[in-house]
Each structure stands twice: as structure tokens, then as C-alpha cells.
Amino acid sequence: MIKRFSILISLTLILFSLSLAQQKIAFIDSNRVLQESIGGKDVLKQLNDARAKKQSEYNAKLKEITDLRNKYSSQRYALSEDALTKLLNEIEQKETALKRFQEDAEKELANLQARLFKKLQDEVNPIIEKIGQEGNYTLILDLATQGIIYYDRKADITDELIKRYDQTKATPPAQKK
Numbered sequence: 664m665i666k667r668f669s670i671l672i673s674l675t676l677i678l679f680s681l682s683l684a685q686q687k688i689a690f691i692d693s694n695r696v697l698q699e700s701i702g703g704k705d706v707l708k709q710l711n712d713a714r715a716k717k718q719s720e721y722n723a724k725l726k727e728i729t730d731l732r733n734k735y736s737s738q739r740y741a742l743s744e745d746a747l748t749k750l751l752n753e754i755e756q757k758e759t760a761l762k763r764f765q766e767d768a769e770k771e772l773a774n775l776q777a778r779l780f781k782k783l784q785d786e787v788n789p790i791i792e793k794i795g796q797e798g799n800y801t802l803i804l805d806l807a808t809q810g811i812i813y814y815d816r817k818a819d820i821t822d823e824l825i826k827r828y829d830q831t832k833a834t835p836p837a838q839k840k
Contacts, residue, residue, distance in 0.1 A: 687799055689820045691791060692806040693784075700825045701832040702786060706779045713775055717768040724764060728757050790827050794820055 697703035731754045739747060795803050803820070804811060 686801040688802045688804065689795070689798065689800045689818050690804050690806050690811070690814050691824050692819070692821045693787075694807045695821050696787060696825055696828065697780075697783070701829045702783055705832075706783050709779060710772070710776055713772060717772065721761070721765065721768065724757065724761050728754060728761060731757065786831070787824065787828055790824060790831070794823060794827070 697706065731750065735747070735750050735754065742750070791803055794800070798820070804814075806814070806819070806821075
């Protein structure tokens with residue numbers, strides 16, 4: 664009885680192994696696609712430009728507050744009580760506005776990043792599907808997601824994906840007249 668059960672388990676494992684052996688799995692690294700492809704580099708540039716613009720605006724607003732604080736410190740004995748109160752109120756209003764600006768900027772940048780990443784993903788997914796169909800892959804996994812501990816580098820198709828994606832982004836050479 665135990666012998667039959669062992670044989671049955673062994674046969675089941677062998678059949679399962681054979682079915683897995685026929686499966687073809689590949690991997691892509693979406694972080695590399697973002698860093699190395701033409702479209703990915705464009706996304707990163709747009710994000711960096713937007714961040715730099717927001718940082719510049721933030722710095723200008725912060726300088727206004729710093730200037731007002733310096734004015735308060737240097738003139739607090741020379742100004743009337745009413746003028747000091749107005750100056751302190753202005754500083755508080757600008758600080759509140761700066762906090763709101765920072766929160767809004769973070770939301771805007773997060774939304775921009777989500778939109779740009781989605782657009783990139785929408786452009787790359789059909790290429791991944793085509794590579795999957797051409798290579799008869801059963802499954803294509805993304806290395807950027809957590810959970811993959813080991814993979815054979817031969818199964819990494821990121822270079823092929825970047826090459827094909829860049830071909831869709833390459834500008835055609837100017838025609839001679």
C-alpha cells in the first residue's frame with residue numbers, strides 16, 4: 664500500500680515536472696526599460712523638469728518668507744505694534760501658502776508620474792505581448808516587482824524589449840530633396 668502510494672506520488676511529480684518543462688518563461692526589468700529606453704529617458708526628463716520647476720517656485724516662495732523674517736528681526740524695534748502685527752500675519756499667511764504649495768506640488772508630481780508611467784506601460788505592453796507570442800513564452804515576469812529571488816539571465820528579454828521599443832520611438836531620417 665505504501666509502495667503504491669509512493670509510486671503514485673512519484674508519477675504525479677514526474678508528470679508535473681514534464682508539464683513545467685514545456686512552459687517557457689521570460690523576464691523583463693521595467694526599471695531598465697525606464698532608465699535605458701528612449702521613451703523611458705523622456706519620461707524621466709519630463710519628471711525631472713517638472714520637479715526642478717516646482718523646486719524653483721518653492722525656493723522663491725521660501726526666499727520671500729526669509730526676507731520677511733529678516734525684515735521683522737531687523738525692524739521690530741523701529742516699527743509700530745500695528746505694523747509688526749501686519750508683518751507677522753503676512754509671514755504666517757505666506758508660510759501657510761508655502762505648505763499648501765508643497766502639498767499641491769507633491770500631488771501634481773505624483774499624478775504626472777502616474778500618467779507618464781501608464782503611457783510608457785501602454786506603449787511597451789504590446790511589444791511585450793508580441794515578443795511573448797513570437798518566442799512562444801507562457802509567462803513573462805517583471806524583475807522590478809518583488810518576489811523573484813533567482814532567474815537565469817538567458818531568460819531576460821529586456822534588451823530585446825528596449826531595442827524594439829526604441830525602434831518605435833526613433834525619428835526617421837530626413838529625406839533628401
